[in-house]
Amino acid sequence: MRHRLPLVAGAALLLAAAGGFSLLVGGDDTEKTAAGAPMARVAVPELAGVAARGRDLFDGACAVCHGENAAGRAGIAPPLVHVIYEPAHHADGAFLLAIARGVRQHHWSFGDMPAVPDVTQQDVAAIIAYVRALQRANGIY
Known part of the structure; x- marks a missing residue:
């Protein structure tokens, strides 16, 4: 279980960064x-x-x-x-x-x-x- 925590935290951080980058470059908002x-x-x-x-x-x-x-x-x-x-x-x-x-x-x-x-x-x-x-x-x- 302890070994999964860094992996889960890393995955969450990566997803948050990807979402932030999507917003930074326009994401779906430019199409709306x-x-x-x-x-x-x-x-x-x-x-x-x-x-x-x-x-x-x-x-x-x-x-x-x-x-x-x-x-x-x-x-x-x-x-x-x-x-x-x-x-x-x-x-x-x-x-x-x-x-x-x-x-x-x-x-x-x-x-x-x-x-x-x-x-x-x-x-x-x-x-x-x-x-x-x-x-x-x-x-x-």
């Missing part, structure tokens, strides 16, 4: 959300300088898919204000490459992201500043 609806609640901080410019650029080039304030759009594209896109997992260079070259589907089931033409590297730097400001305001570091 109306198509195009925001996927995340996003607190928007006061923006100035490069981040404010990035907001305007994001609104013009990215929001049609990734939603207002990078909250995602159910059935269309994921929220960028999400722990998956934290700097330690998706560094700024990943955003640069995604915009320049597009991205194959890998975390979400939205399909591949096409490249976004006519967005300069300076524009991308401003968009990244905006997204990172949103992430910080929402506890994603």
